[in-house]
Amino acid sequence: MSGWEGEEAAGGRACYFHRDLKRSSYGGDVSCLQEYLRSEGFLYEEPSGYFGTATEEAVIKWQTTNSLVPARGILGYSSRVAYARKHGLPTTEQLRAMEKAAEGCEVRRCIEVDSHKKNGMELWERCLARTRRRR
Secondary structure, eight states, X not given: OOHHHHHHHTTTOOOOOOSOBOTTOBSHHHHHHHHHHHHTTXXXXXXXXXXXXXXXXXXXXXXXXXXXXXXXXXXXXXXXXXXXXXXXXXXHHXXXXXXXXXXXXXXXXXXXXXXXXXXXXXEEXXXXXXXXXXX
């Protein structure tokens, strides 16, 4: 499945986690995780962008519900892959393979990732594939 199909399958509302998230992590990806956990009923606090005890406990509940072992409250590699597959998003390996295959091409295909902050929104772009221009 390509990243484009996944993004459409997720309705454009899924998060992309490019790094492990754990207690004391901070950023837009943490906010996105918190929004997801809240929408699924695992987190009851407003998203803050800071990964604290409540987020850790919510991740443990999500991991347990999704039979991810060990359920440690860290959104590590196996949890990120499970999330990506559940939402039809490319895994890290799939993204790397697409980027490698796209080396030297002229046209890029990208997804936009909203990264929320307390005082506004940043927009990040992640390129999934490049295609050669048609002549």
